[in-house]
Each structure stands twice: as structure tokens, then as C-alpha cells.
Amino acid sequence: MPELPEVETVRRGLAPALEGARVLRVEQRRPDLRFPFPPDFARRLTGRRVLGLRRRAKYLLADLDSGETLVMHLGMSGSFRVDGDLPGLFHHPRDKSAAHDHVVFHIENGASVTYNDPRRFGFMLLVPTGEVDRHKLFDGLGIEPLGAALDAAFLARAFRGRTAPAKALLLDQRLIAGLGNIYVCEALHRAGISPLAQGGRLVTAAGRPTAALARLPDAIREVLAAALAAGGSSLRDHRQADGSLGYFQHSFRVYDREGAACPTPGCGGTIRRVVQSGRSTFYCPDCQKPRP
DNA sequence: AACACCCCCTGTCGGC
């Protein structure tokens, strides 16, 4: 599920249950996810109050009154479920296998927050709050794609001289942090840029953004904003924390649409699927330039 | 340094 719009949607769903509330009890049902849980994981959370729930890139950060921050990443298949009768929350069916309910946080307001992750590519860490930015995972992270730093000049600096394809550069979390396979494909289509184009070809000899590259910041912002407004994308029945389904997948223009007509007005092309760096890329060979 | 590839793990889906 989780690229920036999905993680932010999860954050918004969990915040009412967690922010300002105290953790009464934690069930940690296995020793590890992608990585081992931190030593004394449950004990270090028990009795702690959650001061705030933040997001950085695709990470969720729960700042605790102990001075530690619970760092959570959802990997490919992680999701949270909130159960309880807290105002603003509601029960929803446990439609995912309880065999993959790996962590349950019992909150003093009567809610419980369950982390489910079949593939276990997600993970949880505890890091001193003041050291999060210096942590190995965060130190090299790139800019937030919805922040003011994303503009054509930034992309020109990032892409200049690079031979890697534009798709790979946009997926590189050290440049821009938060985009994933879906929204990179969607943003490149909206900007009319081929995912196969070498990054450096989108920058002039003088280091200026080409016209195509100059369209990319708005394309990224627009697709992320639209996805956020839709509550993210729900593939394979992934649910938001409150049990509802995001619906941006109905607005995909290219992702998972191989063989479909390109939605660009007057284009007439057909969406293609290719593999780049081992992952599917969807694009329109007719309106995404330059052609490979 | 930059890039390509493999891997982690489970579930699902399409083809035969």
C-alpha cells in the first residue's frame, strides 16, 4: 500500500486515537518484522503518552513522553486497524488474517491499534527523539515532495549528469523521499516525461531544467494532492485505519493499465508496461518524451 | 559514485 499519500492517510487516521493518549499495554506477538524489535520494546512503550504523530517520507513517527520516538515503516503490506468506541472512530470487520496481527497497542481512551503485515517488510524502532534526524535511516533522506524545496531548479541539480532513467531517480529516496512506484509512474505521465529518459537529458548543458522537467514539480504535487484527497489508493483491499477504503486507484492514468488507451486528450496511445530495476513501469510511449 | 540486481516474505491471480 504505502507511499506518501497512504502513509499520510494512515497518520491522519491514527492521530485521533493516539495523540495525547497513554499506552496502557502492548502486545508484541513475534520477535521481529523486517528487523528484530528493539530490546524491551513493549516495556519502553507501556505507560508512555504519545505527544504527537508525525510523518517523514514513508515513515510514521510517534513522539513519546519518555523522550523516545517510535519509528514505524509499513513496508509493502503493513496496515493499521483502530478498534474502539472513541468518538470519530468506528469498528470495522477484521477482514485481514489475525495470523498477521503482529503488534497491538492498547490505548487508555479505550481504543486499540493493531499492526497487521503479512509480508513483514515493515519495521518498528525506538530512537531518542532528538536523534531521529541523525539516525542512519533519516540522515540521507531527500526532500519532502510536498515541501517548498521541490522545484525545477532542485530537480535540475538532482538530475544533471545522471545516466539513470528518470523513473529510477524519482524512486531514489535520497533525492525525493516519499514517492513510490505508483506515483512516480503517474507523475511522469502527467508531466509528459518518459520514465526511460536518462535524467541528464532533462537538464540543459547550462544546468537549467528543460521545459519537460519544469512541468514535473507541479505534476508530482498534483498527483499527491489528488491521492491524499481520495484517502490514498487501495490495492488488494487495503484499508485505512478507520476501516474505509481510499479510492485513488480509480484515478490511475497509467499504473496497472497496460493495454488501455492513454487518457491524455487527443493522444491515442496505448499504455505499455516495461520493467525497470526489476519493477513494473507503466507509461504512454506516445505522449511521454523523449522516446527511448 | 553510480547503477543494476538480488533478497527479505506471504498472498493472489492467471494460465495450463
Place this chain on the structure above:
DNA sequence: TGCCGACAGGGGGTGT
């Protein structure tokens, strides 16, 4: 119906 390979929203690690 059953089996089997391909593939899935991420990203860390390694080899060239």
C-alpha cells in the same frame, strides 16, 4: 480443481 510461476505499494545490501 489443482498446481506453478509471476508479480505485488519498499528498500537494504552487495557486486560491478
